[in-house]
Amino acid sequence: MKVPMLDLSEQYATLRDEMLQTLDEVMKSSRFILGDNVKKLEQDVATYSNVPYGIGVANGSDALHIALQASGITAGDEVITTPFTFFATAGAIARCNATPVFVDIDPVTFNIDPARIEEKITDKTKAIMPVHLYGQCSDMDPIMEIAKKHNLYVIEDAAQAIGATYKGNTVGQLSDAATYSFFPTKNLGAYGDAGMIVTKHEDLAEKMRVIRVHGSKPKYYHHVLGYNSRLDEMQAAILNVKFPHLNDWSEKRRKIANRYTELLKASLGEQVVTPVEVEGNYHVFHQYTIRVEKRDELQKFLGEQGVSTMIYYPQPLHLQPVFKDLGYKEGDFPITEKAAKEAISLPMFPELTEEQQKYVVECVTKFYQ
Structure with a gap:
């Protein structure tokens, strides 16, 4: 018997007719960048996360980077995170010219051990980035208590954990922001790269929207150094078909x-x-x-x-x-x-x-x- 790690063919077969119809509608509309499908997905995923704002971006790695940049993380800052995760977590910190500071994990959950965080805090620490590895939330209560005590941002790397909850709270509900990846292998996967940030803070949401379009507002007027990281309309349409399931x-x-x-x-x-x-x-x-x-x-x-x-x-x-x-x-x-x-x-x-x-x-x- 052959047992694959992942097989998306049966999932596609059950959604094929609706998927093709939806994609055809996008092509007929000729609206391919930040259209109605992106807006719908942003609102639906934000509502699903029990926060008011969703910002669609090109991929989960960009979601991390944009969330950090919008939070003011820059050169000389330190961000505490786990060493047991995909490279993008620490890579996003380094791309902000900040320093990833690692903390060992809980042996049961593989997630960051909150009891080890406070000893790593310095006057350069600006944020904590827990990762909800394999689909289970980190222990958020002590993390949020530490963050409040030291006036730190908390950004959840929830690339693997859309739909996970912690003591009745959804991903993103307790923290300043949470990031999702819609890479094809994820629980909610696109047919290419895609990602999203969810947040309860209006000011952060606005900064993220500006950063994802080269830092411009209005168009062609640039007040911050952003980059091109927009959630593709076709990928959003695919995710809108999948999301109800x-x-x-x-x-x-x-x-x-x-x-x-x-x-x-x-x-x-x-x-x-x-x-x-x-x-x-x-x-x-x-x-x-x-x-x-x-x-x-x-x-x-x-x-x-x-x-x-x-x-x-x-x-x-x-x-x-x-x-x-x-x-x-x-x-x-x-x-x-x-x-x-x-x-x-x-x-x-x-x-x-x-x-x-x-x-x-x-x-x-x-x-x-």
């Missing part, structure tokens, strides 16, 4: 995750560390990530059995060559470094069948037995 897809992901956990526990017990949904959280399982010994050998074996897997992320950010000037070394963040050697993500998408899941678990079991 997001909650259903999230529930299917959760059922798949529960089935994985039941099957793995039944066959391997404590040999595999399965994901934990923290009490009060609603986990949307962008990935189903386990921790195992002999991770690389397991991945090779599963590949030979036709099971696709991914390792997110094999090299932590503090050990990336591009950040060598920050002065970090191996051993600085032992929990992160251990996770980077043990974490492996199994196939996860709403259309994954029970038969496919059983085969994946059978293969994992076969390897360890």
